[in-house]
Amino acid sequence: MKPWILGLTGGIGSGKSAAAAHFSALGAHMVDADHAARWVVEPGRPALTSIVERFGEAMLLPDGTLNRAALRERIFQSAEERRWLEQLLHPLIGQEIANHLGQAESPYAILVSPLLVESGQRRLAQRILVVDTPEHLQLERTMRRDNVPEEQVRAILQVQAQRDERLRHADDVLVNDSDLAHLHREVERLHDFYLSLRGGQP
Structure with a gap:
């Protein structure tokens, strides 16, 4: 049985890389569009x-x-x-x-792409998970992580798909507004759910 594909996306500083890493640790095969x-x-x-x-x-x-x-x-x-x-x-x-x-x-594979919605890569996926974070947290996290000024982060947010557009395409939304332990619990919950799906559909 061929694995179905989950598209995983989220804006800058949303925590999509941390979510992807945990899915990978749980055994899901992962492909990163940036690496490709x-x-x-x-x-x-x-x-x-x-x-x-x-x-x-x-x-x-x-x-x-x-x-x-x-x-x-x-x-x-x-x-x-x-x-x-x-x-x-x-x-x-x-x-x-x-x-x-x-x-x-693995039963399902993950395509991680910051531009999943904009680039048309979403057509490769049977289901889409958006890691979503309130904008003030995106700004804080990215400024801290990359040591860049707020204007620069805002400029990147402008270029990436507007949040509403991403959410419009989402089958599942993981709200990452707490700590890493919370993110891991949410990923584990979704992973169990995804293992029960055939072809990405309930």
């Missing part, structure tokens, strides 16, 4: 070759890996270049995610 995005541009992969062909050797660091800062700056200046990059990478990232999900042997 890094894998597809590793040296020797076709995507990196295409990026260098288009934007030049300045896109490489001395060790042959992608110069992310240079690429970010380049596509930040041009919507057309950004679209080109997205068209190159999105299908490859999707393929990478699908390959890794295909290796799952």
